[in-house]
Amino acid sequence: MTAVQAVSHLPVSSANLEARIANSALLQQGGFRVFPGLYGEEGLQLLRAEALQLYPGARESSTSVSDGEEVRGGDPARRFLSCAAGPVQDYYYQSPALIQFFREMIGLDVRPTGPRGTYTYYARPGDFLSVHRDVKACDLAVVTCLVDNGSHKAESGLMDFYPGRTREPLSAIRATLSSGRVSRRLMPGETVAMLGGVVPHAIRPVDAGGQRVVSVLCYEVA
16 A cells, blocks of 8 residues: 555544645636536436436425525525436446546545435426535535426526635525526536535526426545
């Protein structure tokens, strides 16, 4: 075992971990990157089919007022449907090649936070997710759009990022949502990888007739 490998296996304090993330290659690029065709056309079709097959068993997650932590996690205002994924997503989530890709992209070692990820359905008018940072077990969030039936000219289902406001409390960002906002419509087949525990982000409400289905994976910095 080399000296570098030995150091990588030492316990890392929370403060040191946050410092490592702050110095990561991805954060230097704004904290998020969008990749087209990460899973290829066949992979996208398989993920989409699995998500739609599991949709009848999805459960609602809903609360109208954001509460809890000002920095990470908490209980953001939201309304959407979600469910645990299946073996297709499991395959990609645990894929050594994909994990290595994310390690090189972020410049840090990452590992899956659990045995599987989720599918999220913004399938009804008004479904949304307010500004938040991800829980501590989700240092790197990987979100892939599988379905988008909304209008591409509207704000329906847009993703908002606040890369320049990483040090601000969430309440301050919610009070001035247009300040520093970077918006991106994730199209089917596109994947955003983001330091979701650092960069505040949100999903705007979908409009009537709109529907967005996404695959969500969480990785923690090891």
